[in-house]
Each structure stands twice: as C-alpha cells, then as structure tokens.
Amino acid sequence: MPKRVGLRDIAEALNVSITTVSRALNDKFDINPETKKVILEKAEELNYRPNAFAVSLRKNEYNTIGVILPTIDHYFFSTVLKGIMNKAHNSNYLVLIGESGHQTDKEQQIMDQFINHCVTGVIISTTVGSEVKDTLEPLRRRRIPFIQVDRPAGDKDDPYVRYDDEKGAFLATEHLIDRGFKKIALIKGPDICNISNARLSGYQLAMEKYNLPFDPRFVKSGNNIDFAENGYHLARQVLLAKNRPDAIFTITDELATGVYRAAKELNLRIPDDLGIVGYSNSKISTHLSPPLTTVEQPGEEMGEQAFDFLQQSIIGNASDLSKTFDARLIIRDSSLKSIQILNSIATNG
Amino acid sequence: MPKRVGLRDIAEALNVSITTVSRALNDKFDINPETKKVILEKAEELNYRPNAFAVSLRKNEYNTIGVILPTIDHYFFSTVLKGIMNKAHNSNYLVLIGESGHQTDKEQQIMDQFINHCVTGVIISTTVGSEVKDTLEPLRRRRIPFIQVDRPAGDKDDPYVRYDDEKGAFLATEHLIDRGFKKIALIKGPDICNISNARLSGYQLAMEKYNLPFDPRFVKSGNNIDFAENGYHLARQVLLAKNRPDAIFTITDELATGVYRAAKELNLRIPDDLGIVGYSNSKISTHLSPPLTTVEQPGEEMGEQAFDFLQQSIIGNASDLSKTFDARLIIRDSSLKSIQILNSIATNG
DNA sequence: AAAAAAACCGTAAACGATTACGAAAAGCAG
DNA sequence: CTGCTTTTCGTAATCGTTTACGGTTTTTTT
Numbered sequence: 001m002p003k004r005v006g007l008r009d010i011a012e013a014l015n016v017s018i019t020t021v022s023r024a025l026n027d028k029f030d031i032n033p034e035t036k037k038v039i040l041e042k043a044e045e046l047n048y049r050p051n052a053f054a055v056s057l058r059k060n061e062y063n064t065i066g067v068i069l070p071t072i073d074h075y076f077f078s079t080v081l082k083g084i085m086n087k088a089h090n091s092n093y094l095v096l097i098g099e100s101g102h103q104t105d106k107e108q109q110i111m112d113q114f115i116n117h118c119v120t121g122v123i124i125s126t127t128v129g130s131e132v133k134d135t136l137e138p139l140r141r142r143r144i145p146f147i148q149v150d151r152p153a154g155d156k157d158d159p160y161v162r163y164d165d166e167k168g169a170f171l172a173t174e175h176l177i178d179r180g181f182k183k184i185a186l187i188k189g190p191d192i193c194n195i196s197n198a199r200l201s202g203y204q205l206a207m208e209k210y211n212l213p214f215d216p217r218f219v220k221s222g223n224n225i226d227f228a229e230n231g232y233h234l235a236r237q238v239l240l241a242k243n244r245p246d247a248i249f250t251i252t253d254e255l256a257t258g259v260y261r262a263a264k265e266l267n268l269r270i271p272d273d274l275g276i277v278g279y280s281n282s283k284i285s286t287h288l289s290p291p292l293t294t295v296e297q298p299g300e301e302m303g304e305q306a307f308d309f310l311q312q313s314i315i316g317n318a319s320d321l322s323k324t325f326d327a328r329l330i331i332r333d334s335s336l337k338s339i340q341i342l343n344s345i346a347t348n349g
Numbered sequence: 350m351p352k353r354v355g356l357r358d359i360a361e362a363l364n365v366s367i368t369t370v371s372r373a374l375n376d377k378f379d380i381n382p383e384t385k386k387v388i389l390e391k392a393e394e395l396n397y398r399p400n401a402f403a404v405s406l407r408k409n410e411y412n413t414i415g416v417i418l419p420t421i422d423h424y425f426f427s428t429v430l431k432g433i434m435n436k437a438h439n440s441n442y443l444v445l446i447g448e449s450g451h452q453t454d455k456e457q458q459i460m461d462q463f464i465n466h467c468v469t470g471v472i473i474s475t476t477v478g479s480e481v482k483d484t485l486e487p488l489r490r491r492r493i494p495f496i497q498v499d500r501p502a503g504d505k506d507d508p509y510v511r512y513d514d515e516k517g518a519f520l521a522t523e524h525l526i527d528r529g530f531k532k533i534a535l536i537k538g539p540d541i542c543n544i545s546n547a548r549l550s551g552y553q554l555a556m557e558k559y560n561l562p563f564d565p566r567f568v569k570s571g572n573n574i575d576f577a578e579n580g581y582h583l584a585r586q587v588l589l590a591k592n593r594p595d596a597i598f599t600i601t602d603e604l605a606t607g608v609y610r611a612a613k614e615l616n617l618r619i620p621d622d623l624g625i626v627g628y629s630n631s632k633i634s635t636h637l638s639p640p641l642t643t644v645e646q647p648g649e650e651m652g653e654q655a656f657d658f659l660q661q662s663i664i665g666n667a668s669d670l671s672k673t674f675d676a677r678l679i680i681r682d683s684s685l686k687s688i689q690i691l692n693s694i695a696t697n698g
Numbered sequence: 699a700a701a702a703a704a705a706c707c708g709t710a711a712a713c714g715a716t717t718a719c720g721a722a723a724a725g726c727a728g
Numbered sequence: 729c730t731g732c733t734t735t736t737c738g739t740a741a742t743c744g745t746t747t748a749c750g751g752t753t754t755t756t757t758t
Contacts, residue, residue, distance in 0.1 A: 017738045052465040054714035057402045057743045073427040082422045116401040257636040287606040366708045403744035406713045
C-alpha cells in the first residue's frame with residue numbers, strides 16, 4: 001500500500017514549509033500568487049487529498065451524522081434513508097449507517113461506534129424493545145443532537161418526525177365504513193409495538209364514532225408485521241370463523257398481501273365479498289390485483305425533514321423540532337365495493 | 350456543546366500521565382493492576398470514549414469501507430447493502446454509504462469524499478454511464494482495493510461479484526419454450542445498460558438453440574427498467590400488434606407487473622394466454638397473481654461475498670477475487686401453462 | 699549485599715492537518 | 729538612508745491518541 005501523499009510531500013518537493021502549502025490549498029490571503037500557483041500544480045500532480053481525519057481532529061469539526069434503522073431492506077426505511085442522504089450530501093455531511101435488526105443490544109453497539117466516531121448528530125428509528133432509554137442516554141449525556149423517526153420512544157420533548165398513525169388508521173377504517181362495510185377486522189402487530197398500538201387505537205376510534213361494536217375476536221396480532229405469511233394465517237383464522245368479517249384492515253401492506261391470498265383461496269371476491277385496506281403505500285400495493293387501498297407514508301419526505309431538523313438542532317436552533325406528518329388515504333379498488341352491491345345494501349338496510 | 354472527555358481529563362483527575370491512562374484502557378502489560386482499576390473506574394465515571402479520529406490518525410488504521418450504489422430504495426440494492434453491513438459490522442468496519450442516483454458526476458463526488466475519509470476499501474455498483482474509468486481511476490492510483498457489484502465496468506481483471514445474467518435469461522427463455530410457448534417477446538432496458546444486454550443475449554441464445562426465429566419486433570426497450578408503467582406500455586405495444594406473442598420475458602419483476610396489468614386489460618389469462626417470466630425475485634413476485642416465475646438474484650449473499658472479497662483484498666490476498674453467481678430459475682405459476690392446453694398443443698403440433 | 703531483572707510509569711515524538719505568532723524581506727514615505 | 733507598513737513565509741503549538749524509550753523503584757538472583 002503506497003503511503004498517502006500529504007502536505008509534507010508537497011512541501012518537500014517544492015522546498016517550502018508545510019504551512020505555506022496549507023495556505024495555498026485553503027485560499028488564505030497571505031501567500032504569493034506565484035507560490036500558490038506552483039503549489040496547486042504540484043498538489044494536482046501528486047493527486048493530493050486532505051486527510052479528513054486530521055482535518056476534523058484539528059478543527060474539531062466532524063461533519064458526520066449517524067443513522068440507525070431497524071432494517072434496511074424495507075421499502076419504507078430505505079426511502080427514509082434516501083431522503084436523509086439526499087439532504088446530507090448537499091450539506092456535505094458524511095453518513096454513517098447502522099442496522100439494528102430490531103435488537104436493542106446491537107442498536108447500542110452501533111450507537112457506541114457512532115459516538116467514538118464523533119457523530120455531530122444522529123437520526124434513529126428505535127427498536128420496539130424497552131430499554132430505549134439506555135439507547136438515547138449516551139446521546140443526551142453528551143448533548144449530541146438526535147431526531148427520532150417513526151417510532152418516538154424517548155421523553156415527550158425529544159424531537160421526532162413521525163406520522164399520524166392513529167389518524168391514518170382512523171381514516172382507513174372510516175373509509176371502509178363509508179363504503180358500506182360493517183364487520184371490519186384488524187390485523188395488527190405485537191402489543192409492545194407502539195406503532196401497531198397507535199393504529200389499533202385509530203381503528204377503535206373509528207368504530208366507536210360510527211357506533212360499530214368492537215369485537216376482540218376481530219382483532220388478530222402477528223409477530224412479524226412485514227411478513228405476508230403472517231397476514232395469510234391470521235386472515236384465515238378470522239375468515240374461517242363462523243361470524244366472518246366483510247372487511248379487513250391490516251397495519252402493513254405486506255400483511256394485506258397475505259390477506260389477498262387467503263381471500264383467493266376461500267373464493268372471496270375483493271372488494272365485493274371482502275374489503276381490504278393496507279398501510280404504507282409500498283410498491284406492492286399498486287401491483288396487487290385489485291390495487292390496494294392504503295395509507296400513505298412518505299418516507300423520503302420524512303427522511304428529509306428529519307435531516308433538516310437535525311441540522312437545525314446542530315446549529316443550536318432551539319425551536320420546536322418535531323413534526324407529525326398528516327395522514328392521507330390512498331383509495332384504490334380493494335375497498336371500493338361495486339355500486340350495485342352498495343345500493344342493495346342501502347335499500348335492504 | 351460540552352467538550353468531549355479525553356485521556357487528558359482522566360489523567361488530570363487522577364494525577365497520572367496520559368500514557369498511563371492509555372495503557373490502562375488498552376490492556377497493556379506494564380501497568381499496575383491497582384492503578385488500572387482506578388483508571389478504568391474513572392473512565393467509566395466520566396463516560397470516556399476514545400476519539401476514533403485520533404486513534405485512526407495515530408495508528409494509521411482507518412477501518413472504514415465505502416459503498417456506492419446507484420440507488421438505495423430498490424429491493425435488490427438494499428439487500429446487497431444489508432449483506433455488506435452484516436459482515437462489515439462483525440469485522441468492526443465502519444460503513445460509509447453514498448447514492449449516485451445513476452449520475453456519474455455524483456458518483457465521482459462521493460468517491461472523492463470517500464478518499465478524503467481514507468476508506469480502506471470500496472464496494473461499488475457503477476453507473477451505467479461511460480466515464481466509469483474515471484470513477485475507478487482514483488482508487489487504482491492509490492491502490493485502494495475495490496470490488497464491483499452487479500455491474501462490472503472496469504478492466505477484465507478488476508475484481509467483481511456479479512450474477513450470470515446471460516444464463517439467467519437463457520434459463521428463463523428456455524423454460525418458456527419448454528412449457529410450450531413459441532412466440533416469446535422480450536421487454537428490456539436501454540442499449541447502454543450492460544445488464545440489459547446480457548439478458549438480451551441470454552434470450553437470443555435460447556431462441557437460437559431451439560430454432561425459434563428472432564423477431565426484432567418482439568423486443569421492446571424501455572428507459573427505466575424499475576418502473577412498472579414502462580412494462581405496461583411496452584406490453585401493450587407488443588400485445589396489440591397483429592402477430593402477438595404468447596409469452597413475455599421481462600428483464601425485471603417491476604416491468605413484469607406492468608405486463609400483468611396490460612394482460613388483464615386485454616383479457617388475456619396468465620399463463621394460458623400469456624406466459625410471463627420476470628427477473629430478480631423481488632418481493633412483489635410472490636404476491637402477484639398468479640405468482641411470477643422469475644430469476645433468482647440473491648442480493649444479500651452477493652453483498653456478503655463482496656465484503657469477503659474486499660477484506661481478502663485488503664489483507665493482501667492476491668488470489669482470484671471475482672465470482673459469478675450461478676443463475677437459478679424460480680418457477681411459479683405465471684409460466685405454467687395448464688396441462689390441457691399443453692396437451693392440445695402437443696397433439697395439434 | 700551487590701547485581702540483575704522485572705515492574706511501573708513518565709517524557710516526548712509521532713499521525714496530518716490548521717493557525718497564532720513572529721521574522722525576514724520588500725516597498726514606501728520622508 | 730532611516731523607519732514604517734505590507735507582503736510573504738516559517739516556527740511551533742495544537743487536536744487526542746499511541747508508542748518507543750528511558751528512568752525509577754521494587755523484586756529476584758547469586
């Protein structure tokens with residue numbers, strides 16, 4: 001491995017001091033234009049690049065942000081990351097990234113690594129686990145700014161960028177009710193997952209508002225909400241019971257795809273026999289047949305917003321750095337019961 | 350912002366030298382266990398973390414790898430990244446990542462940033478553009494090891510991890526022929542995309558092998574191969590012509606989803622009226638109806654392999670560091686023409 | 699008890715850059 | 729030609745570590 005060329009190499013080659021070389025390369029004023037020209041040429045010739053480690057150390061400016069996500073090969077999170085990186089690149093920040101794999105200990109390990117690397121700020125989507133306090137503690141202690149994404153888990157005043165999950169679920173449920181569905185089941189995640197809970201809550205609110213009974217047998221919980229297989233099994237459970245629902249709201253699009261399969265197997269037409277609404281507007285949703293009605297979740301925007309907030313926080317802007325993105329429903333065919341059926345219900349009801 | 354606590358702070362608090370503190374923290378031998386204990390306690394109390402920038406600078410060991418991908422919110426690339434990060438984390442490497450967005454200049458910008466940050470190695474999936482030579486040149490000049498993923502663009506002896514695209518396309522086409530399809534169309538990408546070309550070539554080989562005519566009108570090129578809409582339009586073009594194909598092979602699953610939509614609109618049953626095979630085994634493929642026959646592309650494995658090779662290259666192992674993953678077809682229903690039809694063809698033919 | 703060895707710790711020089719400070723040289727006014 | 733300013737450049741300290749080296753002090757050996 002050839003040694004990196006440094007200021008010293010340029011200096012020695014030209015018989016000037018390191019200081020002078022530094023001055024030339026950094027556009028300082030007190031330098032002879034003549035000398036500067038020669039130095040710049042030499043630097044170009046030797047392909048000199050400043051050692052960012054040395055520069056950062058000396059200037060005490062480490063333009064680095066860390067991003068910790070539970071998983072990276074997941075459409076929502078990868079778009080969040082994309083949003084962060086777009087902005088970060090423009091602001092000349094370096095992006096370190098870590099994947100916690102939903103494991104709190106790994107999350108903390110990564111955080112440790114980040115702190116060693118003097119990150120100026122952190123964007124994190126915390127694990128569903130409980131010891132989140134310990135994850136954020138090292139940041140707080142060192143006053144390292146951080147923004148939580150999607151899963152605020154810290155104190156109420158910790159800045160975050162999230163989505164109005166409750167309202168999203170409310171809109172989804174309300175929409176189903178609107179279209180004439182009455183027995184709406186919910187397929188959700190584990191009880192410790194606060195996102196799942198928020199969506200459950202939105203579902204309940206809508207049911208209450210329209211005086212529909214809340215039937216616990218219509219609420220099924222799965223472990224992995226990103227796994228279509230789970231949606232399939234839970235859908236079967238609820239569809240094979242004697243009092244089967246006429247619509248299912250799943251808290252992710254992946255679960256919904258499982259429901260599609262179950263419905264097909266049981267010869268239930270979508271949406272006439274079974275209305276379906278998903279959540280996240282992932283790529284799959286447009287490609288299902290019929291296309292899936294779902295709740296929008298603008299990952300890229302959220303990522304960009306998170307970075308903006310982080311930057312504000314870094315430069316010491318103390319204003320409110322939290323934002324809840326408003327929920328929006330994307331209506332497609334999976335929830336649009338055909339007019340005839342809708343009418344017959346209307347006349348019969 | 351509170352100053353970071355450094356060795357000096359611990360040293361001053363205990364009235365020992367910085368050297369001694371360093372020794373204690375780094376498990377050196379020549380230190381009194383008693384002193385060591387006190388120092389460790391103090392370090393813990395002050396929440397000391399070594400400044401990785403200083404350590405790297407001094408030891409001249411920058412355990413950092415850079416990853417450059419054309420895009421990050423794409424299933425294949427995000428799984429590649431996942432594979433890289435798994436391995437990298439275990440080997441205590443820091444991962445810098447950059448998204449080129451298919452733009453060569455941005456790619457080079459990122460490369461510059463990486464070099465400033467003294468990356469020990471780079472994993473890159475180059476842009477389809479032409480000036481790739483300039484992208485890799487800075488690495489070569491500095492003897493920084495690199496591994497190309499998926500899109501080898503440099504010299505023949507540059508290490509790479511790729512997939513046998515030609516064979517994949519061959520298998521896909523051969524399979525369609527095997528199942529009784531004769532008029533097989535291809536939906537591909539732009540001519541400058543070497544991946545697209547490799548798959549085209551595989552398609553041609555299969556057609557030749559089985560003495561099927563190569564009809565240029567059956568080959569349609571789109572710009573964005575990750576965009577289902579493109580597949581839809583190209584499929585319409587080819588399906589509405591007077592001599593329509595009985596099967597379509599698309600070089601990505603996304604294009605295939607567009608074909609599904611076109612087929613549905615034209616009341617063509619899949620696979621009886623139209624066989625379809627995609628490429629990449631992305632999540633969507635299992636959820637289409639019927640499930641899509643596709644060519645496997647094991648992103649995570651490829652990412653892990655790339656990291657392994659990179660590490661070999663870093664430690665100076667000069668052996669052959671390139672691998673072409675063998676192609677494998679995943680057969681699902683979209684290409685399985687029902688037996689009756691297959692028989693009737695057999696008897697009539 | 700003297701010599702040798704071992705144990706423990708501090709001084710100072712690196713790593714590659716930036717920057718405060720001062721010195722030499724050159725220009726200019728009188 | 730003297731004294732002052734300006735231009736140009738080098739010396740040395742610094743960022744936070746690691747580490748070669750040397751110096752004490754203590755222990756072991758003979």
